[in-house]
Amino acid sequence: MKLSPGDWQAVVLTLELAGVVTLILFMLGTPIAWWLARTQSKWKAPIGAVVALPLVLPPSVLGFYLLLAMGPNGWVGQLTQSMGIGLLPFTFWGLVVGSVFYSLPFMVQPLQTAFEALGERTLEAAATLRASPLDRFFSVATPIARPGFMTAGILSFAHTVGEFGVVLMIGGNIPGETRVASVQIFDHVEALQYGEAHHLAAVLLVFSFLVLLALYTWRPKALRL
Amino acid sequence: MIRLRPFLFATLMLLSGHAAAGKFTVAAAADLKFAMDEIIAHYKQDHPADTPQVIYGSSGKFHTQIQQNAPYDLYFSADIAYPRQLQVAGFASSPVKPYAFGRIVLWSASIDASKLNLSSLADPAIKRVAIANPRHAPYGKRAEEALRATGLWDKVAPKLVYGENIAHTAQFVQTGNAQVGIIALALALNPALSREGKYWLIPDTLHAPLEQGFIVTARARDNAGAKRFADYMGSAAARAVMVKYGFALPGEAGKQGAHP
Numbered sequence: 444m445k446l447s448p449g450d451w452q453a454v455v456l457t458l459e460l461a462g463v464v465t466l467i468l469f470m471l472g473t474p475i476a477w478w479l480a481r482t483q484s485k486w487k488a489p490i491g492a493v494v495a496l497p498l499v500l501p502p503s504v505l506g507f508y509l510l511l512a513m514g515p516n517g518w519v520g521q522l523t524q525s526m527g528i529g530l531l532p533f534t535f536w537g538l539v540v541g542s543v544f545y546s547l548p549f550m551v552q553p554l555q556t557a558f559e560a561l562g563e564r565t566l567e568a569a570a571t572l573r574a575s576p577l578d579r580f581f582s583v584a585t586p587i588a589r590p591g592f593m594t595a596g597i598l599s600f601a602h603t604v605g606e607f608g609v610v611l612m613i614g615g616n617i618p619g620e621t622r623v624a625s626v627q628i629f630d631h632v633e634a635l636q637y638g639e640a641h642h643l644a645a646v647l648l649v650f651s652f653l654v655l656l657a658l659y660t661w662r663p664k665a666l667r668l
Numbered sequence: 669m670i671r672l673r674p675f676l677f678a679t680l681m682l683l684s685g686h687a688a689a690g691k692f693t694v695a696a697a698a699d700l701k702f703a704m705d706e707i708i709a710h711y712k713q714d715h716p717a718d719t720p721q722v723i724y725g726s727s728g729k730f731h732t733q734i735q736q737n738a739p740y741d742l743y744f745s746a747d748i749a750y751p752r753q754l755q756v757a758g759f760a761s762s763p764v765k766p767y768a769f770g771r772i773v774l775w776s777a778s779i780d781a782s783k784l785n786l787s788s789l790a791d792p793a794i795k796r797v798a799i800a801n802p803r804h805a806p807y808g809k810r811a812e813e814a815l816r817a818t819g820l821w822d823k824v825a826p827k828l829v830y831g832e833n834i835a836h837t838a839q840f841v842q843t844g845n846a847q848v849g850i851i852a853l854a855l856a857l858n859p860a861l862s863r864e865g866k867y868w869l870i871p872d873t874l875h876a877p878l879e880q881g882f883i884v885t886a887r888a889r890d891n892a893g894a895k896r897f898a899d900y901m902g903s904a905a906a907r908a909v910m911v912k913y914g915f916a917l918p919g920e921a922g923k924q925g926a927h928p
Contacts, residue, residue: 510843510845511843513845514843514844514845515778515844515845516843516844529795530845532840532845533796533829533846611832615796615798615829615830615831615840615845615846616801616829616830616831616832617828617829617830629832630801630803630804632729632732633728633729633732633801633803633804633805633832634728634803634804635731635732635804
C-alpha cells in the first residue's frame with residue numbers, strides 16, 4: 444500500500460484529532476454519564492436528548508451552527524477573540540471542538556449504560572465502609588465499569604476518525620491543520636485521482652473493520668446502544 | 669372498486685404524460701447558482717408543461733457521478749474540459765456547447781473589496797483568504813494562477829482556506845470566517861452577496877480563460893425537455909441573464925459582462 448506524504452500527513456492528523464477528542468470526551472463525558480445514570484432530576488430527559496442529538500442530526504447542521512457561532516460575529520467567536528485565542532474555524536482546535544460535540548453520545552451512552560448497571564447496592568456497601576463519594580467513584584465504580592470505558596473510548600475514537608461533514612463545514616481543508624483523511628479522500632475523488640482515493644479509502648476501511656471486529660469479539664453486546 | 673379504475677387509469681396517463689412533457693434534471697456548477705435559477709424561472713414561464721429541476725455542486729463531482737450513470741440530463745460545467753472528456757467517453761448525446769466565460773473577483777463582507785487588489789492579500793492584517801480548492805475546482809485553479817502570475821502565491825498560500833466549490837468558498841467569506849475570498853463574479857453580483865460586500869475584478873490577463881461548457885447526457889438522448897432547454901440556453905432571454913451575472917458569452921469576445 445503506497446501512501447503519498449500528503450496522505451500520511453492526513454492520516455497522522457486524523458489520529459491526533461481522534462486521540463485529543465477521545466481524551467477530552469473522557470473528562471467531559473464521564474461526569475455527564477455519571478449524572479445521567481444516577482439522577483432523579485426532571486432535567487434527565489432533556490439533557491439526555493441534547494447529548495444524543497448528534498446521533499440524528501446531519502453533520503451539516505452541526506457544522507453550519509458551529510461555523511456561525513465560532514465566526515467573528517458569533518458568540519463563541521467573540522468569546523475566543525476576547526480571550527486572545529482568535530477564531531476557531533479553520534484550525535485544529537476548531538475541529539476538536541466540533542468533534543467533541545459530534546462524538547459526545549458515543550462516549551456518554553456506553554458509560555451511562557455501564558454506570559446504570561452498577562446498581563445502588565455496591566455503592567451503598569462502599570458508603571457504609573466510609574468510602575467518600577469520590578473514593579466510591581474511583582475505587583468501586585471505575586473498576587467495575589472498565590469495559591464501559593473501553594467501549595466508549597473505542598467508539599468515540601473511531602467515530603471521530605469517520606467524521607466528514609462537520610470538518611468540511613468548519614475546516615477549510617488546510618494541509619496538516621484541518622485536512623483529515625476523510626477530506627483527503629474526497630479531494631482525491633473530486634480531482635478524479637481514483638487510484639490515490641482507493642489507497643487511502645482502503646486504509647480507513649481496514650482500520651474501521653478491525654476496530655469493530657475487536658470490539659465485537661471482545662464485547663458482543665457493545666454496539667447495542 | 670370498479671369505479672376506481674378509470675380514475676387510476678387517468679392518473680397514470682397524467683403521470684406518464686407529465687413525464688413526456690419534459691421532466692429533466694440539470695446538474696450545474698456552483699457558480700451558476702443564481703443565474704441558472706433565474707433562467708429556469710424564465711424557461712418555466714415559456715414552457716409551463718416542463719418540470720426542470722436543478723442540482724448545484726462542483727463540476728468535478730458531477731463529472732465523476734455522470735460516469736457512474738447519475739440521473740442528470742444536462743451537465744453545466746465551470747470547466748469545459750470536463751464535458752469534453754465525457755463526450756469522448758460516450759456519456760454525451762450532444763456536442764459540447766460553450767456557454768460562457770467566468771470571471772474571478774476579490775470579495776469581502778467585512779472590508780471594502782473594491783479598494784483592494786491582489787497585493788492587498790499579502791497585508792498581515794488579512795489573516796485568512798478563501799479560494800476554491802485548486803486541485804479540482806476551476807475557479808480555484810484560476811485563483812491560484814492569478815496569485816502565481818503576480819508573484820504573491822508564496823506570501824498568500826499560508827493564509828489560504830479551501831472551499832469545496834465556489835459557493836462553499838463564498839460562504840466562508842460571507843460568515844466572516846475568512847476576511848477576503850476569490851470567488852466567481854456571478855456570485856458577487858447576486859443580491860444576496862452584493863448587499864453584504866463589494867468586489868474587485870481580477871484582470872483576466874492573469875489567468876487562463878474560465879471557459880464553461882455543457883452537454884446533454886447520453887441518458888437524455890430521447891428527452892425532449894432536455895433538448896428544449898439546451899436550445900433555450902442560446903435564446904436572447906437566457907443570454908441576457910448570463911450577462912447580468914457577469915458572464916461573458918462565447919462569440920462576443922471583448923464585450924465582457926462585468927458591470928462594476
